[in-house]
Amino acid sequence: MADLSVQFCGVRIKNPVLAASAEPTLNAGNMNKCIEAGAGGVIAKTMTDSPAMRELTTRSKWRFLDQRHEVCHGKVPRAFSLYGRSGLALETPEEFLPEIRKTLKFAADNDAVVVGSIGSTEISGWVELAKQMEDVGVPLLECNFGCPHPKMMPGVRTGMNVGQDFNYACEITQAVAEAVRIPVMIKVTPQVNDLVGFSGRLLDVGAKAVTLTNRFIGFVPDIESGKPLIWGQAGIGGPWVKPLTLRWIREVYLAYKERVAIAGTNGAYDWRDIVMFVMSGADIVEMCSAVMVYGYEWLGKQVKGLEEWMDAKGYKSLAQMKGIAAEAALPYANMPSEKARVIEDACIGCKRCLDACFYNAMQDGGEKTHVLEENCIGCGGCLSVCPQAGAIEINVV
Ligand SMILES: Cc1cc2nc3c(=O)[nH]c(=O)nc-3n(C[C@H](O)[C@H](O)[C@H](O)COP(=O)(O)O)c2cc1C
Numbered sequence: 241m242a243d244l245s246v247q248f249c250g251v252r253i254k255n256p257v258l259a260a261s262a263e264p265t266l267n268a269g270n271m272n273k274c275i276e277a278g279a280g281g282v283i284a285k286t287m288t289d290s291p292a293m294r295e296l297t298t299r300s301k302w303r304f305l306d307q308r309h310e311v312c313h314g315k316v317p318r319a320f321s322l323y324g325r326s327g328l329a330l331e332t333p334e335e336f337l338p339e340i341r342k343t344l345k346f347a348a349d350n351d352a353v354v355v356g357s358i359g360s361t362e363i364s365g366w367v368e369l370a371k372q373m374e375d376v377g378v379p380l381l382e383c384n385f386g387c388p389h390p391k392m393m394p395g396v397r398t399g400m401n402v403g404q405d406f407n408y409a410c411e412i413t414q415a416v417a418e419a420v421r422i423p424v425m426i427k428v429t430p431q432v433n434d435l436v437g438f439s440g441r442l443l444d445v446g447a448k449a450v451t452l453t454n455r456f457i458g459f460v461p462d463i464e465s466g467k468p469l470i471w472g473q474a475g476i477g478g479p480w481v482k483p484l485t486l487r488w489i490r491e492v493y494l495a496y497k498e499r500v501a502i503a504g505t506n507g508a509y510d511w512r513d514i515v516m517f518v519m520s521g522a523d524i525v526e527m528c529s530a531v532m533v534y535g536y537e538w539l540g541k542q543v544k545g546l547e548e549w550m551d552a553k554g555y556k557s558l559a560q561m562k563g564i565a566a567e568a569a570l571p572y573a574n575m576p577s578e579k580a581r582v583i584e585d586a587c588i589g590c591k592r593c594l595d596a597c598f599y600n601a602m603q604d605g606g607e608k609t610h611v612l613e614e615n616c617i618g619c620g621g622c623l624s625v626c627p628q629a630g631a632i633e634i635n636v637v
Contacts, residue, residue, distance in 0.1 A: 241547065241551060242547055242550035242551050242555055242556055242557065243556060243557045243558075244256065244280075244543065244546065244547055244550075244558065245558075246280070246523050246524055246558055248380070248449070248501050248503075248523050248524055249380060249423035249425070249448045249449050249501050250423065251353060251379045251380055251423070253280040253281055253353050253524060254280050254351050254352065255278075255279075255280040255543045255546070255547075256280060256514065256518065256522075256523065256524040256525055256546075256558060257278075257279055257280055257514060257524075257525060257527065257539055257542050257543050257546070258279055258280055258281045258282060258283060258353075258355070258503075258524055258525065258526045258527070259271070259274035259279050259281075259282040259283065259526070259527060259528070259531060259536075259539060260283055260505050260526035260527055260528035261283040261284060261285055261286050261355075261357040261382065261384065261427075261526070261528075262285065262326070262528040262532070263285070263300070263326060263528075263532060264282075264528065264531045264532065264536065265282045265283060265284050265285050266285045266329070266330070267285075267330075267331075267339045268338075268339040268340075268342035268343045268346070270536075271284060271339075271343040271346075271347075271354065272342075272343060272346045273536040274531075274536055274539055275343075275346060275347055275350050275352040276350070276536070277536040277537050277538070277539045277540040278539060278540030278543045278544070279352060279539040279540070279543070280352060280353065280524070280543070281347070281352050281353030281354060281355060282343065282347070282352070282353075282354055282355065283355040283356075283357050283382055283526055284329075284336075284339070284340055284343065284354060284355065284356055284357055284378075285328065285329040285336075285357065286328040286329060286357040286358060286359045286384045286387065287328070287329050287331075287333050287336045287337070287340075287356065287357065287358050287359070287369060287372075287373070288327075288328040288329060288333075288358070288359045288360065288369075288398070289332075289333060289360050289361070289365045289368070289369060290328070290359065290360065290361050290396060290398055292327075292393060292396050293327040293328040293359060293387075293389075293390070293396065293398060293399075294327060294328060294329065294330055294331070294332070295327065296325070296326065296327025296328075296389060296393070297326050297327035297328065297329070297330050298327075298330065299325075300324070300325065300326035300327070301324055301325060301326075301470040301471070301474075302322055302323060302324020302325070302326070302470070302474075302532075303322075303323050303324065303469055303470060304316045304320050304321070304322060304533060305320060305321040305322075305323050305460065305469075305478075306320065307319055309321060309323075309460050310462075311469065316533050318479060318509065319478070319479055319480050320478050320479065320529075320533065321458075321476055321477070321478040321480070322475075322476070322477055322478050322528075322529040322532065322533075323458060323460055323469060323470065323474050323475075323476050324470065324474050324475060325389050325392075325470070325474045325475055326389075327389060328359050328384070328387070333369060333372055337372060337373075337376050340354060340356060340373070340376050340377075340378065341376055341377070344376070344377050344378070353379060353380070354378055354379075355378060355379075355380045355381070355382055355425070356373035356374075356376070356378035356380070356381045356382065357381075357382040357383075357384055357427070358370060358373060358381065358382075358383055358384065359383075359384040359387065359398045359399060360398060361396060361397045361398050363411060363412055363415050366383065366412045366415065366416050367415050367416055367419045370383075370416045370419055370420045370424070371419055371420060373420075373422075374420040374421065374422050378422065379422060379423075380422060380423050380425060380449075381416070381420060381422050381423070381424050381425065382424075382425040382426075382427050382451055382503075383412065383413065383416060383424060383425070383426050383427065384398075384399060384427050384454070385399065385400070385402045385403035385409050385412075385426055385427060385428055385429065385454075386399060386400055386403050386427045386428050386429040386430075386451075386453060386454025386455075387399030387400060387454060387475075388400050388429065388431075388454065388455055388456065388457045388474075388475040389474075389475060391457060392457070392472070392473055399429075399454075400429040400431065400454070400457075403428050403429035403431075403432065403454075404429060404431065404432055406432075406438050406441060409426070409438070409442070410441050410442065410444075410445045413426055413442050413445050413446060413447050414445035414446055416446075417445065417446025417447060418446065423448035423449065423501075424446060424447050424448060424449075425447065425448065425449035425450065425451050425501075425503060426442045426447045426449070426450050426451065427450075427451035427453075427454055427503075427505075428442075428450060428451065428452060428453050428454065429453060429454050430452075430453035430454070430455075430456060430484060430485065430488065430506065431456060431457065435452065435453070435488045435491070435492060436488075436491045436492055436495050439452075439492045439495070439496065439500065440495065440496060443496060443499060443500055448501060449500065449501035449502065449503060449523075450492060450500060450501075450502060450503070451502075451503040451504075451505060451526065452485060452488045452489050452492060452502060452503070452504055452505070452506075452522075453485055453488060453505065453506050454505070454506065455475040455476060455477035455481075455506060456475070456476050456477060456481070457473055457474070457475060457476070458473065458474060458475070458476030459472075459473045459474075460474075460476075477506055477507065477529060478507070478529055479507055479508075479509035479513065479529070479530070480507070481506050481507040482506075482507030482508065482509070482513055482516065483507075484506075484507070485504060485505070485506040485507045485517075486504075486507075486516060486517065486520040489502055489504050489517065489520040489521045489522050489566075490520045490521055490563075490565075490566040490569065492521070493520065493521025493522075493563050493566050494521070494563075494566055494567070497521070497563065501523050502521055502522045502523055502524075503522065503523065503524050503525070503526055504517035504520070504522030504524070504525045504526070505525065505526035505527070505528070508525045508526075508527050508530070509529075509530045510530065510541075510542055510545065511541075511542040511543075511544075511545030511546040511549060512545075512549075513525075514542060514546055515546065515549065515561065516565070518558055518561045518562055519561050519562070519563070519564050519565035519566070520563070520565055520566050521562065521563040521566045522562075523558075523562070527539065527542070576636045577618065577636065577637050578617075578618025578620075578634050578635060578636050578637060579611070579613060579616045579617075579618045579634070579635060579637050580601065580602075580611050580616050580618060580620070580622050580623070580632055580633070580634055581611060581632070581633045581634075581635055582608065582609050582610055582611055582631065582632055583630060583631050583632070583633065584608050586628055586629075586630045586631035587608045587609055587628065587631045587632075588627075588628050588631070589606070589607045589608055589609065590627060590628075591604060591609060592625045592626060592627060593609055593621075593622035593625060593626055593632065594609065595625070596621040596622050596624070596625040597621060597622055598619075598621070599615050599616065599617055599619065600612070600615050601613075601615035601616035601617070602622055618634055618635075618637075620634050
């Protein structure tokens with residue numbers, strides 16, 4: 241059987257599927273359910289000393305949206321969006337730390353890991369919260385520099401407001417890393433230009449891992465009422481975001497693979513996605529939205545699916561898969577030459593491929609389509625629109 245365990249910043253985690261810091265990890269009761277379901281661990285809801293960020297959670301709102309970005313009713317499609325807002329942990333640090341303590345005990349009995357997450361508005365606050373988390377006994381600490389909501393809250397300098405200010409983010413990271421002995425992970429916002437350079441700076445000042453990435457800010461009008469859903473701008477994400485996240489995971493992995501641990505989050509729906517995250521360079525994957533749609537059990541199902549798939553493919557460990565797709569990606573200049581070929585016996589002559597060929601390579605041959613080789617550059621548009629499996633091949637020439 242495949243070994244799903246990971247060494248993450250020196251901490252053994254039994255499998256790479258963790259519940260992300262969010263409502264499924266809002267308190268000990270919720271975190272225990274994630275652990276019971278089979279998650280390798282939980283990242284606790286972000287503990288904060290900001291009353292505004294606690295208060296925001298008392299007014300949390302979200303909607304699952306379909307492909308048209310309209311509110312789902314009952315059936316949530318695979319490519320859904322989670323449009324919503326929520327603040328940080330509801331309790332003050334003094335009230336929240338006992339929740340962590342309870343979860344740590346339950347986690348120890350179930351071979352799971354509890355990661356602390358913190359968010360403050362002052363450097364001294366970050367340091368204080370980090371020390372409190374270390375004292376309570378978490379083996380890893382995540383600093384939330386990615387939460388999108390403070391961007392919509394004038395004067396609240398935390399979350400994405402920190403993640404977009406690289407100098408300030410590095411100051412906090414250095415102060416926290418110097419104040420605690422446990423490894424520090426930095427969860428970043430995707431709404432910046434250069435996550436590779438930023439990640440390098442974070443590692444230079446003491447971070448041991450980066451969490452790539454928190455969610456985006458979006459805006460969704462309801463065309464019937466002419467008003468925005470849930471009253472205005474909100475965080476947005478969902479499985480469709482995955483390629484954007486994987487791009488950063490790949491680039492950060494390739495740039496710092498000797499010294500970075502990567503937690504992937506933002507877009508992982510199921511075990512197939514977890515494989516994609518790992519092949520792009522992630523060590524562990526933090527899941528939220530899919531758990532909010534399907535419940536805690538979703539986590540355990542993905543652990544099982546991952547294990548079965550690895551067994552079927554003959555992968556013995558996650559290390560065998562880690563970063564393999566990241567390494568295999570070619571620069572544009574090195575892409576091989578390809579051409580389309582129509583398999584005449586399979587072609588049904590529907591001519592869909594003619595509409596999708598903008599290089600005029602697909603030719604109407606009456607009952608069958610044929611390829612004008614000198615025009616074909618092997619773009620592959622024809623392959624995607626062809627309704628007949630096996631009627632078009634794209635071959636390296
Ligand atoms: C309702 C909600 C609350 C969240 N709260 C937090 C939080 O307190 N701290 C944090 O770091 N991230 C928070 N997140 C972000 C998630 O941890 C996660 O990184 C993000 O949703 C992307 O993962 P996903 O695609 O699996 O949903 C929250 C997300 C949602 C949807």
